[in-house]
Amino acid sequence: LEQHLSITMCFQSPNPSLTFCVKTHDHLYYMVAPSPEAMRIWMDVIVTGAEGYTQFLN
Numbered sequence: 001l002e003q004h005l006s007i008t009m010c011f012q013s014p015n016p017s018l019t020f021c022v023k024t025h026d027h028l029y030y031m032v033a034p035s036p037e038a039m040r041i042w043m044d045v046i047v048t049g050a051e052g053y054t055q056f057l058n
Helices: 036-057
Strands: 006-009 019-023 028-032
Touching: 019 036
Parallel strands: none
Antiparallel strands: 006 019, 019 028
């Protein structure tokens, strides 16, 4: 993941309450989780991984 990471809620989905977008420098990814709990875990893992990767580069 690039340093430019943004996670936002996306409402252009058949299940908007479980859909979020991951925006990187080059791509936009739409993620649809199977449950609210899974969505929170996925978002936490993505953010934590991006922060760790950024720290590793520095």
